Amino acid sequence: MKRTAILISGGGSNMVKLVQAMVGDHPARAVIVGSNDPQAGGLAKARDMGVTTFAIDHRAYQGDRAAFEAALLEPLLAAQPDILCLAGFMRILTPAFVQRFQGRMLNIHPSLLPKYPGLHTHQRAIDAGDAEAGATVHLVTPELDAGPLLGQARVPVLPDDTADTLAARVLVQEHLLYPQVLRRFASGDQTPVLLNAA
Numbered sequence: 001m002k003r004t005a006i007l008i009s010g011g012g013s014n015m016v017k018l019v020q021a022m023v024g025d026h027p028a029r030a031v032i033v034g035s036n037d038p039q040a041g042g043l044a045k046a047r048d049m050g051v052t053t054f055a056i057d058h059r060a061y062q063g064d065r066a067a068f069e070a071a072l073l074e075p076l077l078a079a080q081p082d083i084l085c086l087a088g089f090m091r092i093l094t095p096a097f098v099q100r101f102q103g104r105m106l107n108i109h110p111s112l113l114p115k116y117p118g119l120h121t122h123q124r125a126i127d128a129g130d131a132e133a134g135a136t137v138h139l140v141t142p143e144l145d146a147g148p149l150l151g152q153a154r155v156p157v158l159p160d161d162t163a164d165t166l167a168a169r170v171l172v173q174e175h176l177l178y179p180q181v182l183r184r185f186a187s188g189d190q191t192p193v194l195l196n197a198a
């Protein structure tokens with residue numbers, strides 16, 4: 001059984017789907033959920049599902065990334081995770097942190113990587129006139145949003161889409177994609193999961 005930690009920054013809807021999936025014959029179990037924001041709505045949702053939570057407020061570290069990450073590592077390592085899932089975690093992690101979890105840290109990103117790493121992915125897809133958008137789950141490497149692909153879900157971009165309507169359509173697929181990728185990954189299979197709602 002793979003012990004799985006999840007980091008969030010906000011509402012945590014992907015985290016909820018991951019935790020809900022990790023039951024029965026699923027090869028992973030959620031052991032802890034952490035956030036860089038004590039107000040993150042997902043923390044209460046995790047506790048309601050019986051998962052231990054912690055928060056390390058990045059604002060208390062005033063730009064000292066190393067000190068923030070040292071504080072983050074303490075409860076994380078105490079939970080002895082085999083796998084670390086980033087699920088809407090909006091802090092960039094240093095190479096030193098990434099290397100600690102090399103080959104076992106996953107991230108979900110709301111674009112069809114390698115298109116649109118970084119922020120404002122949905123607006124960028126609309127502005128480019130793309131016919132398709134989507135989400136990607138990948139292994140985290142020191143370079144932002146650039147690690148090996150573990151899964152991708154595609155949706156159409158509709159003519160009257162705004163960033164919000166497109167984000168909502170993509171999020172529905174994220175909720176299907178991430179649990180499937182985690183199940184496969186935790187069982188030792190890194191073949192990409194490909195979903196197509198386009």
Ligand code: GAR
Nearest residue numbers: 010011012013014015088108109110
């Ligand atoms: C999701 O759309 C996720 O792909 C995105 O943040 C949202 C979090 O929603 N992640 C990133 O942009 C990472 N760069 P959630 O808190 O409801 O899961």
